[in-house]
Amino acid sequence: xxxxxxxxxxxxxxxxxxxxxxxxxxxxxxxxxxxxxSLGQGPEFLIYFQGTGAADDSGLPNDRxxxxxxxxxxxxxxxxxxxxxxxxxxxxxxxxxxxxxGELFFGEGSRLTxx
Amino acid sequence: xxxxxxxLPTLSVQEGDNSIINCAYSNSASDYFIWYKQESxxxxxxxxxxxxxxxxxxxxxxxxxxxxxxxxxxxxxxxxxxxxxxxxxxxxxxDGATNKLIFGTGTLLAVQx
Numbered sequence: 014x015x016x017x018x019x020x021x022x023x024x025x026x027x028x029x030x031x032x033x034x035x036x037x038x039x040x041x042x043x044x045x046x047x048x049x050x051s052l053g054q055g056p057e058f059l060i061y062f063q064g065t066g067a068a069d070d071s072g073l074p075n076d077r078x079x080x081x082x083x084x085x086x087x088x089x090x091x092x093x094x095x096x097x098x099x100x101x102x103x104x105x106x107x108x109x110x111x112x113x114x115g116e117l118f119f120g121e122g123s124r125l126t127x128x
Numbered sequence: 129x130x131x132x133x134x135x136l137p138t139l140s141v142q143e144g145d146n147s148i149i150n151c152a153y154s155n156s157a158s159d160y161f162i163w164y165k166q167e168s169x170x171x172x173x174x175x176x177x178x179x180x181x182x183x184x185x186x187x188x189x190x191x192x193x194x195x196x197x198x199x200x201x202x203x204x205x206x207x208x209x210x211x212x213x214x215x216x217x218x219x220x221x222x223d224g225a226t227n228k229l230i231f232g233t234g235t236l237l238a239v240q241x
Contacts, residue, residue, distance in 0.1 A: 017171070055219070056172065056229075056231050061227070063226075068226070108227050114179075114221070115160045115177050116177060117172075117227050119173070120171050121170050
């Protein structure tokens with residue numbers, strides 16, 4: 014498809030488990046962003062990649078969260094030892110360039126529920 | 129802005145009326161201000177942006193107004209339609225070199241037929 018693709022769309026896991034969320038950005042978009050959205054709130058920035066490197070990971074809440082983008086396209090957000098407070102929708106977005114007007118193209122998100 | 133948890137501010141309008149959604153931002157140094165629309169179960173969708181050196185910008189049926197004196201941003205939607213029903217977020221781009229956005233608290237727009 015032409016848009017940002019995220020899998021899985023829904024993930025239910027148990028506290029303490031490991032989770033991976035995948036993002037396939039729009040072809041040719043060099044910048045990729047991960048945001049987290051809790052119920053009733055706006056998205057919160059987690060990390061952004063320019064190419065393969067994490068240019069800014071200041072939004073990652075703690076060291077249980079990690080993201081990679083090894084070939085500069087698909088990205089995986091990894092959460093270790095999940096906690097109930099990690100439950101949220103994880104949104105991925107991409108843009109053609111980093112120099113920012115603020116126009117991001119978002120996927121539909123991966124809804125994570127930690128029981 | 130402050131989180132309002134599950135209780136989003138709501139604006140209810142009649143179909144065909146004009147809608148005005150307001151937002152207060154916090155950082156005077158923001159370079160761009162942006163409005164996003166989010167429908168239920170979907171990701172946010174870019175609507176329009178405005179650079180900090182402007183006070184008004186128009187798009188198709190939408191107008192964004194920026195008042196830097198009082199740090200206020202508004203989105204006006206003309207002739208509101210049922211398809212406009214969604215949560216609307218304002219966002220600031222603090223760093224003009226990236227698209228690292230800070231989103232505000234959303235407003236739920238409910239269009240009554």
